[in-house]
Amino acid sequence: MNTLVELKSVTAGYGQKIVLEDVDFVISEKDFIGVIGPNGGGKTTLLKIILGMLKPFKGEVIYNDEFLKRNNIGYLPQMSLVDLSFPLTVKDIILSGLMMHKKVYGGMDRKDKERVLNIIRELGLEGFEKATLAELSGGQIQRVFLGRALIGNPKLLLLDEPDNFVDSSFENEFYIKLHEFNKRMAILIASHDVGTISAHVKSFACVNRRLHYHPSPEITEEQLSAYECPIQLITHGRVPHTVLGKHE
Amino acid sequence: MIMGESLLQYDFILRGVLGCLFASITAGIAGTYIVSKRIVFLSGGITHASFGGIGIGYFAGINPVTGAAAFGILSGIGIEYLSGKQKIREDSAIGILWAFGMAIGIIFIYLTPGYAPNLMSYLFGSILLVTKADLISLGILSVVLIAYFSIFYRTILYISFDENYARTYSRHVDFFKYLTTSLIALTIVLNIRMAGVVLVLSLLTLPPNIAMLFTKNYSSIMKGAVISGFIGTSIGYVFSWFTGIPAGAAIVFALVIIWLFANFFTSLKVKKI
Numbered sequence: 001m002n003t004l005v006e007l008k009s010v011t012a013g014y015g016q017k018i019v020l021e022d023v024d025f026v027i028s029e030k031d032f033i034g035v036i037g038p039n040g041g042g043k044t045t046l047l048k049i050i051l052g053m054l055k056p057f058k059g060e061v062i063y064n065d066e067f068l069k070r071n072n073i074g075y076l077p078q079m080s081l082v083d084l085s086f087p088l089t090v091k092d093i094i095l096s097g098l099m100m101h102k103k104v105y106g107g108m109d110r111k112d113k114e115r116v117l118n119i120i121r122e123l124g125l126e127g128f129e130k131a132t133l134a135e136l137s138g139g140q141i142q143r144v145f146l147g148r149a150l151i152g153n154p155k156l157l158l159l160d161e162p163d164n165f166v167d168s169s170f171e172n173e174f175y176i177k178l179h180e181f182n183k184r185m186a187i188l189i190a191s192h193d194v195g196t197i198s199a200h201v202k203s204f205a206c207v208n209r210r211l212h213y214h215p216s217p218e219i220t221e222e223q224l225s226a227y228e229c230p231i232q233l234i235t236h237g238r239v240p241h242t243v244l245g246k247h248e
Numbered sequence: 249m250i251m252g253e254s255l256l257q258y259d260f261i262l263r264g265v266l267g268c269l270f271a272s273i274t275a276g277i278a279g280t281y282i283v284s285k286r287i288v289f290l291s292g293g294i295t296h297a298s299f300g301g302i303g304i305g306y307f308a309g310i311n312p313v314t315g316a317a318a319f320g321i322l323s324g325i326g327i328e329y330l331s332g333k334q335k336i337r338e339d340s341a342i343g344i345l346w347a348f349g350m351a352i353g354i355i356f357i358y359l360t361p362g363y364a365p366n367l368m369s370y371l372f373g374s375i376l377l378v379t380k381a382d383l384i385s386l387g388i389l390s391v392v393l394i395a396y397f398s399i400f401y402r403t404i405l406y407i408s409f410d411e412n413y414a415r416t417y418s419r420h421v422d423f424f425k426y427l428t429t430s431l432i433a434l435t436i437v438l439n440i441r442m443a444g445v446v447l448v449l450s451l452l453t454l455p456p457n458i459a460m461l462f463t464k465n466y467s468s469i470m471k472g473a474v475i476s477g478f479i480g481t482s483i484g485y486v487f488s489w490f491t492g493i494p495a496g497a498a499i500v501f502a503l504v505i506i507w508l509f510a511n512f513f514t515s516l517k518v519k520k521i
Binding site: 051071075077082083088089092095099100102104106107108130131132148 | 285286399400401403405406409412413414415416418420424460464465466469
């Protein structure tokens with residue numbers, strides 16, 4: 001598999017505060033990686049580094065230009081603090097995902113408008129093209145933001161805590177969709193809840209200031225505690241059961 | 249004699265029409281931004297802070313509008329900057345600036361020797377006293393705002409909707425944020441001549457709210473705000489001319505009546521369905 005992006009001994013944070021230390025991490029094509037770790041452990045910071053939104057204090061981020069340009073990354077932020085009654089239609093919100101390919105001036109062309117209709121169809125949002133977010137349910141809002149992340153046809157999709165605002169009725173459908181997308185893009189999904197994502201991802205990266213990569217979807221409590229990754233853990237099985245990991 | 253009188257009248261009407269037109273274009277565009285971004289209170293802060301600039305302008309013998317523009321833009325950018333730092337309570341900061349600007353304005357106007365300027369015209373507005381220079385600057389601002397919002401429409405819109413997401417793809421977020429705030433401040437300051445410090449805020453907030461009753465599309469709201477603003481300011485202007493009531497008050501009154509009618513009209517429409 002071709003490497004898409006590589007982090008080499010990256011140390012990063014905000015102001016004086018170091019959140020990630022000496023992180024080495026490789027994302028390749030077709031990867032489906034669950035990024036787990038406690039709140040404040042650096043999951044979002046890791047995504048921002050990969051996205052190029054945050055410059056590392058030390059180390060480097062290398063994009064494999066042949067397969068991944070920096071503007072070829074789709075991003076679903078943690079439940080954003082947007083105003084749901086802002087007068088912007090679903091169609092226009094999804095279109096904003098194309099802005100990374102656009103200049104600051106000018107509008108969208110016919111191709112873009114076709115693209116947005118395809119995305120709306122793919123995500124089952126037909127009939128809501130002209131609605132504002134205030135008229136949608138939580139799951140529908142999430143699909144709109146997912147559409148915004150997808151419309152640029154990314155090679156890498158970064159999802160930050162998508163389970164935060166998904167309604168349970170859409171959860172299953174959401175992961176089925178992700179498996180479909182995974183055929184054409186690598187996916188990185190950050191979550192503090194291993195249980196939900198463990199059934200879907202191919203590998204794990206545990207982030208708690210440092211990053212430990214775990215190349216299989218099975219992850220044990222022992223491994224997690226060795227990583228100092230105190231999180232909720234659900235082991236696999238026909239009926240998943242919950243084991244609470246030890247805290248530091 | 250009659251020729252002269254009708255020319256004078258013609259000039260008066262032309263001035264009124266242009267004043268109303270430019271005011272509704274600038275206030276409609278800026279107002280849609282303010283209302284949808286929920287920064288009406290911030291705009292109130294800018295308005296009242298700029299009164300400090302008016303006072304200093306009088307005292308220093310420079311054009312009060314220039315002073316107001318400087319005060320308005322600086323306070324707008326200052327509040328945006330401070331609220332981005334998240335270390336300060338934004339609404340408190342605005343409240344302080346609001347009163348402080350008024351205080352500075354009153355102090356300096358009081359200290360200005362000789363003729364005390366007509367405070368009333370700044371507080372409540374007077375289209376009848378709008379000068380040619382005021383009209384030209386409002387006209388230029390109208391053109392600038394139309395051009396700015398049409399060329400950078402999506403950039404401005406998306407930053408205002410979700411600033412954090414915009415930062416993932418653009419390095420120009422702060423530039424556009426501050427530029428837009430400066431243009432909003434200029435809009436407010438130049439419209440103070442029309443509606444006055446106390447009432448200009450409703451010139452900015454009422455038209456978009458009228459338009460929002462009919463559409464949820466941002467660019468249609470802008471157009472609707474300009475149109476309803478023009479109707480409201482024209483009615484107010486004519487009313488003010490015939491009765492001598494301060495124009496600002498007459499305009500706000502007309503706009504509120506339109507807003508009430510629009511509310512009534514749309515509620516009827518919903519009931520039918």
